[in-house]
Amino acid sequence: MRDDASGQRVGRIVEVEAYDGPDDRASHARFGRTRRNAVMFGPPGVAYVYLVYGMYSCLNVVTGPDGSASACLIRAVEPVAGVDAMREARVRYERSRRRRSDPKHDLAGETRLRALSPERLASGPGLVAAAFGIDRALNGLDLCDPASPLRFELSGGREGRALDHLPVVRTARLGIDYAGPPWTEVPWRFAIDGNPAVSGRSRTS
DNA sequence: GCAAGGATATCG
């Protein structure tokens, strides 16, 4: 994925989760079409961005045909270019968050961010959005349009590179205990095995 | 282990 902000941030998607339509009790589509999830029911290739836990944005891409509801959550990205821009975006996000909770500026968090290794800058769904400066203003954006400020591209050129050789691991989805079985168990999380940018707590599960 | 944080879906 790539954006046009200063620094031309580019990242390789290394961890995703699939969410299906109204039958999937873990999906936002489980309540049917609402104002929040409306784009899930639209055409594929479009960004579905929502706020979780009152503080983090999550980027999804709509996957199913127009009229059906499904989406893919981008859980982790390995920085390829624009690392400095990602770090600055993380710092800006951290500052805005601290300002809300604590009037005093917290320098510890910022110092830790400055020392964070590049592969950890976007190693979680909330961190992907923070590193790329993504918020709900991008909800509905066409991620496949080369003219979009944020977009997906095939790696290795127009046709993409064969990814069959990559060690992809499948696990259950995370943070969806409320859904209950079988949805807590379907292996719809996909990650590149051993990639250092895969989200932290996920790797130990 | 838990709190922060605000929108959202659901219930009254």
Add this chain to the structure above:
DNA sequence: GATATCCTTGCA
């Protein structure tokens, strides 16, 4: 209109 809950994260 009130409230329980949430596709998370960083720190105790």
